[in-house]
Amino acid sequence: MRSGKKRARSEPGSTKQPRSKYSDNPPDFASLASLYPSFKPFVFFSGSRARIDWTDYNATRELTRVLLLHDHGVNWWIPDGQLCPTVPNRSNYIHWINDLLSSGIIQSLGGDGSKVKGFDIGTGANCIYPLLGASLFGWSFVGSDFTVVALEWAEKNVQSNPHFSDLIEIRDSKVPPQCSSVPEVENTEREKTIQEEAEISATVKSDYHDNKSFIEPAVLLGVVKENETFDFCMSNPPFFETFEEAGLNPKTSCGGTPEEMVCNGGEQAFVSRIIKDSAVLRQRFRWYTSMLGKKANLKLLISKLWEVGVTIVKTTEFVQGQTSRWGLAWSFMPIARKIIAPPVVKKSVLSFMLECIKRQYSAVDVLQSVEEFFKSCGASCKLNSSTFSVDIVASNDQCNTISKNDIADVDSVRSHGYEKQSLDGSSLQVPEYNLSFRILVFQQMPGTLLIKGSLQQKDSPLSGLFSRVFGSLEESLKSKFCRLTLRGKIHRAKLDYPKVVKERERERVLHFT
8 A cells, every 4th residue: 555645445335445466556567567468468568558459369368367467475376268367357256255255244254254154156167266365365255156167267266276276166066065044934935935945946956957958057955064153255256148249359358258248138138047046045144245237237136135024235346457346145044233324415426327338439439429428518628539528527517408408419510510529638727606516437348438427616607407408318329329129119119100090080081181
């Protein structure tokens, strides 16, 4: 930690993880290249800044290898095509779980709490979470998977680190453990649910052994052994519904097999299966957690959690560079201490997702359109391409113009060469009674961007206009950049139907007159 610099406090649910090695210090490619000759060929300079080609799988894999070795003392490798994890992002998830465990919000499972045991659902060939958890905190892990390659290479990665290999067990989720059972409960209604779940689990086992109708391996039920308890489970679920969807981002190459990237119903369906299993296992885990790639899935999944009777739900956002992910955690344990809700304040940060972005557009195109959107009404803008942000200062009249959708079309602004002089300096000067805010563009998964807006002056007398202005921006960007989904087409058809009926009626009347 730098001398004289005060670290921000990290709470479960916060975006930053200050205890993470990478929170304020991203990897130094130039330094790593000088220390590791195998990494040097992948590093090039753009001006004075060292970079790598993120579309080169070999480059991203070698970066992961040297980061794990240099920062964590972990020996690691994966074969071609397997999913290559980014170490900073995975490290954020591990540190968030550590925050949850040490928060004291819920009761412990017993013992002194010095020995923490986790369960990694779908650990993959990379086995990244058990390796990080064991090296950072000395946690023990069970990592489950079902493909031959994943099981073989996860075991190789564990055995390549004899200093903590005894802490990690790799378990085949297709082969049910002996004497696996679900916990006893007192409520007769819950007994019925458990019986139903046990029958489902038995069917999965039978289907697997018959090798005929087996479709998906077990998640927790059928993999967790009898009387086993864990402090937490974690998962980096398959984000996509099809393998074609997984390959939409031409600017990154992290590899990944269909088993790692794709699930019927995508991440929402996969996490729903974890929720279903957790409703049976209940207090066999202190915390159930999962990472999410789409913020839009949080609302539905949280509603499912309350339906199954959880005692607490926690969420967070992981931001690393231009990538955002979300963390979801829940528990059935009794609350150990009262949670004091913070005072309700007016929202100064808003966000929305751009999903199903047309293939010809990138984050840069969206960022430029954000700038042009506000320039078209006369607002002062300053675009920063390195941070993917636009700083905006708009007057009361300009905000009203935007919120009333009276501004010129973005494309017409570009075609006519309209440009307002941006103010010089690192930040825009804000006259009195003007609204100052920043718009940021974050890359999510392929074809998805997160747009976040934040007020720079929270006490501005025009702060009430912020949500209206931000809503107008959302409507404009979605109209230009997003493909219309089937649900969207149906919704639009319902809106247009009365207009079509009126038009046809008018034509019929004119025809007969």
